[in-house]
Amino acid sequence: MSKVSVLVVDDASFIRDLVKNCLRNYFPGIRIEDAVNGRKALALLSREAFDLVLCDWEMPEMSGLELLSWCREQDHLKTLPFIMVTSRGDKENVIQAIQAGVSDFVSKPFTNEQLLSKVKKAFTKAGLLDAVMASAPTRLNSAFGNDSLNALTGGKAQVVTPAAAPAPAPRPAQALTSRGQGQLRLPSGTQTCVIKALSLKEALLVVRRGEVLPQVLDSAVLDLEQGESAEVARLNGYLHAIVAYEPKPDSAWLQLTFRFVDQDAEKMNYLSRLIAHGTTQKHFVPGA
Structure with missing residues (x-):
């Protein structure tokens, strides 16, 4: 051994x-x-x-x-x-x-x-x-x-598909409203996400559906940017739930529940300020 x-x-x-x-x-x-x-x-x-x-x-x-x-x-x-x-x-x-x-x-x-x-x-x-x-x-x-x-x-769990849970009422892409936007980094790739809700424990995100579907329990990093100083927070977490954003199997959008796992006080303070501010104010700039 x-x-x-x-x-x-x-x-x-x-x-x-x-x-x-x-x-x-x-x-x-x-x-x-x-x-x-x-x-x-x-x-x-x-x-x-x-x-x-x-x-x-x-x-x-x-x-x-x-x-x-x-x-x-x-x-x-x-x-x-x-x-x-x-x-x-x-x-x-x-x-x-x-x-x-x-x-x-x-x-x-x-x-x-x-x-x-x-x-x-x-x-x-x-x-x-x-x-x-x-x-x-x-x-x-x-x-x-x-x-x-x-x-x-150990590879024994079943994968939960986006269509397996109830979905909210459909909305056209241009009608999506949010508290802001960020960048979600997954093992399968990186994509811009819309932040629908934000708390100290989790974020509700909407992403465009791609060729590779995200999986429940995927580890991920959510990058958020706020204010004129372009302050960036890198929040570590995992995907707790995935549903179709529209009630149809070919939904173009997915709604993700992203649970935070960080215990770092500085990141929690940043999240608190972000929640109090109510929005990330501007589009996240990849690579910033």
């Missing part, structure tokens, strides 16, 4: 479970510990040895970047493989993490295949791949599912 150990750090329990289940499906003998923020992770790293860290960036008490900087200041952790699992993909953030000594990035939302690719790359560089692959299963279908539901259930 492999003695290779991994530390998963994220303030969202849904993301931690997603990562742990993906790794355990592919590497059954691997040892995995988790922490809810950088400070808890620091305590674990101070008393236990790990072969790889998979860490979120934005967390309460201590961020992933702060944890990374601390690791590189410790003699025994200077070369520890450290992969940032984050929705921060801006050039300036990437440069900042590289300067701090990050080993690699996994962008949220991610597929199981994308995550495993980066983990295997890190193990290869560290000379650990043979050890962890010795316990890998011969069939890898469940580990390579493109949706978060497969990672959590």
Whole structure:
């Protein structure tokens, strides 16, 4: 059995479970510990040895970047493989993490295949791949599912189709009214969304139906922009429910319930201001 150990750090329990289940499906003998923020992770790293860290960036008490900087200041952790699992993909953030000594990035939302690719790359560089692959299963279908539901259930759950639940009354596309617009990043791609309602727990979104339908429990990132300062919040979450926006099987629009999983106080404060303001004011600019 492999003695290779991994530390998963994220303030969202849904993301931690997603990562742990993906790794355990592919590497059954691997040892995995988790922490809810950088400070808890620091305590674990101070008393236990790990072969790889998979860490979120934005967390309460201590961020992933702060944890990374601390690791590189410790003699025994200077070369520890450290992969940032984050929705921060801006050039300036990437440069900042590289300067701090990050080993690699996994962008949220991610597929199981994308995550495993980066983990295997890190193990290869560290000379650990043979050890962890010795316990890998011969069939890898469940580990390579493109949706978060497969990672959590081993591919045994049924997919809920958009037409399976009651839908609101139809409206023509040009009649859609909203509190604002944003950008929804899913494992299958990125698309503009209309924000129909917003609370501290979830957002009700409307998106145009594409060739690939989103799946219940897909992990996702909702990018919101507000005001003249173009302040952007990257909110991590998952799709809790999907229905057709029009009561017909060929509905051109889908209504998504997006549940937030972040526990970061700064993001919650941003959401509170956004809700109080009542609108995002202007169209989200992709890549801003």
